[in-house]
Amino acid sequence: MTMDTPATGNTRVSKASQGNLIASAGHVNDFELTDEERHEIEHEMGHYENPRAASIGALKIVQKQRGWVSDGAVIAISDVLGIPSSDVEGVATFYSLIFRQPVGRHVILVCDSSSCFLTGHDELRDALSNELGIGLGQTTGDDRFTMLPVCCLGACDRGPALMINEDLHGPVDPGDVSALLERYT
Amino acid sequence: MTSHLFSTSTNGETHPLTYRLREDRGYVDLAEFQQKDGYEALRTTLRDLSPDDLIENMKTANLRGRGGGGFSAGTKWSLTARGEDHPRGYIVCNADEMEPGTFKDRMLMEEIPHLLIEGMILAGYANNARMGYIFLRGEYVLAAERIERALAEAREAGILGPKVCDSDFDFDIFLHTGAGRYICGEETALINSLEGRRANPRSKPPFPGQSGAWGKPTVVNNVETLCNVPAIALHGGEWYQNLSGGRSEDGGTKIFGVSGRVKRPGLVELPMGVSGAELLDMAGGMRDGLELKTWLPGGGSTGFLLPEHLELPLEFDAIGKAGSRLGTGLMTVVAHNQSVVSLTRNLEEFFARESCGWCTPCRDGLPWSVKLLRAIERGEGEEGDIDMLVALAHDIGPGKTFCAHAPGAAMPLETAIEHFRHEFEAGIRHAQHKAHAEPIPVGSV
Ligand SMILES: Cc1cc2nc3c(=O)[nH]c(=O)nc-3n(C[C@H](O)[C@H](O)[C@H](O)COP(=O)(O)O)c2cc1C
Ligand code: SF4
Ligand code: FES
Numbered sequence: 001m002t003m004d005t006p007a008t009g010n011t012r013v014s015k016a017s018q019g020n021l022i023a024s025a026g027h028v029n030d031f032e033l034t035d036e037e038r039h040e041i042e043h044e045m046g047h048y049e050n051p052r053a054a055s056i057g058a059l060k061i062v063q064k065q066r067g068w069v070s071d072g073a074v075i076a077i078s079d080v081l082g083i084p085s086s087d088v089e090g091v092a093t094f095y096s097l098i099f100r101q102p103v104g105r106h107v108i109l110v111c112d113s114s115s116c117f118l119t120g121h122d123e124l125r126d127a128l129s130n131e132l133g134i135g136l137g138q139t140t141g142d143d144r145f146t147m148l149p150v151c152c153l154g155a156c157d158r159g160p161a162l163m164i165n166e167d168l169h170g171p172v173d174p175g176d177v178s179a180l181l182e183r184y185t
Numbered sequence: 186m187t188s189h190l191f192s193t194s195t196n197g198e199t200h201p202l203t204y205r206l207r208e209d210r211g212y213v214d215l216a217e218f219q220q221k222d223g224y225e226a227l228r229t230t231l232r233d234l235s236p237d238d239l240i241e242n243m244k245t246a247n248l249r250g251r252g253g254g255g256f257s258a259g260t261k262w263s264l265t266a267r268g269e270d271h272p273r274g275y276i277v278c279n280a281d282e283m284e285p286g287t288f289k290d291r292m293l294m295e296e297i298p299h300l301l302i303e304g305m306i307l308a309g310y311a312n313n314a315r316m317g318y319i320f321l322r323g324e325y326v327l328a329a330e331r332i333e334r335a336l337a338e339a340r341e342a343g344i345l346g347p348k349v350c351d352s353d354f355d356f357d358i359f360l361h362t363g364a365g366r367y368i369c370g371e372e373t374a375l376i377n378s379l380e381g382r383r384a385n386p387r388s389k390p391p392f393p394g395q396s397g398a399w400g401k402p403t404v405v406n407n408v409e410t411l412c413n414v415p416a417i418a419l420h421g422g423e424w425y426q427n428l429s430g431g432r433s434e435d436g437g438t439k440i441f442g443v444s445g446r447v448k449r450p451g452l453v454e455l456p457m458g459v460s461g462a463e464l465l466d467m468a469g470g471m472r473d474g475l476e477l478k479t480w481l482p483g484g485g486s487t488g489f490l491l492p493e494h495l496e497l498p499l500e501f502d503a504i505g506k507a508g509s510r511l512g513t514g515l516m517t518v519v520a521h522n523q524s525v526v527s528l529t530r531n532l533e534e535f536f537a538r539e540s541c542g543w544c545t546p547c548r549d550g551l552p553w554s555v556k557l558l559r560a561i562e563r564g565e566g567e568e569g570d571i572d573m574l575v576a577l578a579h580d581i582g583p584g585k586t587f588c589a590h591a592p593g594a595a596m597p598l599e600t601a602i603e604h605f606r607h608e609f610e611a612g613i614r615h616a617q618h619k620a621h622a623e624p625i626p627v628g629s630v
Contacts, residue, residue, distance in 0.1 A: 047361075049398075050380075050399065056378070087382075090382075094366065095366055096364070098365075112534075112535070113285035114285040114286055114517055114528060115285065115444040117531040118520075119446065150324065151365075152283050152288075154324075154325065156285075156450070156515070
């Protein structure tokens with residue numbers, strides 16, 4: 001057990017910029033939603049009793065194309081939904097899969113819950129760290145990978161498990177890490 | 186890639202949840218589902234039963250909530266605000282499955298989402314709901330794909346939308362995918378999240394059945410709970426209750442499972458009240474060279490049990506009396522050479538990280554327990570640390586915090602110390618023996 005596992009949420013990428021001030025009043029927001037994003041968000045709004053409910057969906061829509069959610073995106077989303085940007089920011093910083101700072105092209109979510117812990121999570125995490133030269137919550141210098149911890153992936157029978165982008169892998173032998181990462185360029 | 190099933194059956198009378206699964210374990214589409222009696226329960230119910238009849242059936246069935254709490258689904262439904270004086274509300278399916286060691290809802294949603302959809306429409310009919318939401322955790326990408334496909338098929342066939350199956354009842358379902366955080370699974374936090382807010386729990390009362398999503402009556406049920414509804418509607422509550430065949434008062438079958446260092450981790454549908462020993466046997470027992478030290482009966486928020494407890498029936502009351510909880514019914518096993526201190530530290534790290542931060546005992550108490558546990562794990566615990574952990578567990582126990590997250594964290598901590606105090610004592614500085622073992626590398630046994 002060489003690496004420190006973050007015990008609280010504040011070491012996560014998604015939280016790292018929590019203290020940043022959003023572009024203050026008077027600041028020109030040069031961020032613009034694409035027509036497609038705007039359209040998708042408006043479509044999402046139609047599924048609920050009020051537009052606020054689409055805030056998480058909207059953040060995910062923006063993140064899907066851009067990889068992360070910038071200050072400007074928070075403001076643009078709040079404009080579309082008609083709610084204060086501080087509310088959108090409150091939501092953006094709460095949820096672990098919304099990234100408020102840039103992440104790598106591929107996001108690795110390593111399950112660190114009990115069943116994976118019992119089937120070799122620590123060895124797997126260390127193998128990933130050695131291979132990538134980063135710890136949990138960090139991004140490689142070439143912006144290829146970001147590695148984050150995640151709650152039980154519901155693949156406990158295949159532990160230790162991880163996800164890379166939308167792909168679930170498990171059980172992952174620490175010896176196979178390098179071959180696995182090769183597949184994500 | 187799908188979960189291994191210990192045994193399968195095509196008999197709907199004994200395996201109502203899994204008898205329709207395909208041999209290749211692929212997606213059961215609408216045509217195949219209907220060919221295997223799918224949506225029959227919905228059609229006959231809309232034709233022959235009133236919402237009250239269905240609720241009576243549910244109560245007789247004694248189907249206890251499969252999301253971990255074990256509350257009777259029939260009782261919950263009977264408390265929903267219905268009738269002329271109340272607006273039509275929502276059925277919310279809790280598909281946030283994140284309880285450590287739990288992997289059952291994923292299988293049901295990936296392979297047979299039509300069963301969930303049928304259950305939700307029936308729940309909507311019984312509770313006078315207008316719409317259903319499936320609150321699915323964001324990481325379940327394949328489940329999302331399959332659910333969307335099933336919803337489209339059902340809409341196309343007139344099973345969802347206006348005039349469900351040509352009746353006077355209209356109902357539609359929308360898939361809502363989440364963005365992480367375990368606390369979203371707590372039902373009132375889930376409602377806040379659905380409304381686009383931070384997932385802090387709400388105070389109860391009012392209960393969601395009175396005032397839930399957007400202030401409307403809202404029924405929150407787990408995926409597996411809802412998947413049981415069609416069979417109850419079709420064959421009756423008494424039939425369902427009898428499925429557990431005298432082994433348990435709890436009705437029906439359940440998806441049980443095993444993970445940890447067993448020979449064949451996986452899932453199986455069994456009657457409520459089956460013993461832990463039978464279940465572990467089906468998983469092939471421990472891997473060669475390993476012996477069972479302790480086990481969690483139903484996820485990370487349940488208490489540690491000993492090998493002798495394997496003889497107990499897996500049902501809510503018996504497991505509760507033994508000082509634990511049935512929880513989600515997915516067993517996690519710990520081998521003789523794995524450290525209970527380390528595992529407890531891992532669990533408390535999880536709960537500390539996932540605390541929503543609303544109330545102090547949980548937000549500050551849990552990181553403190555992690556600090557103490559880490560010290561003990563390194564053999565650097567101080568005199569009094571164990572008593573402090575016991576006191577902490579007590580202070581975050583039932584009734585002392587805003588939601589059940591903290592009591593869920595307290596249970597493994599309390600029971601770990603109760604059953605394995607010697608392992609904790611070995612981690613106190615100057616202790617005679619340092620008896621804790623590192624987890625062994627995967628694949629080595
Ligand atoms: C911290 C916490 C997390 C929970 N997570 C889940 C979950 O992921 N899935 C679930 O079905 N129930 C979860 N529950 C239980 C729900 O609050 C609620 O009891 C359940 O959805 C009710 O459905 P049921 O009666 O059908 O089980 C959780 C409870 C707590 C306190
Ligand atoms: S017990 Fe924990 S998770 Fe629940 S409301 Fe309090 S701080 Fe939030
Ligand atoms: S504990 Fe890792 S997938 Fe469940």
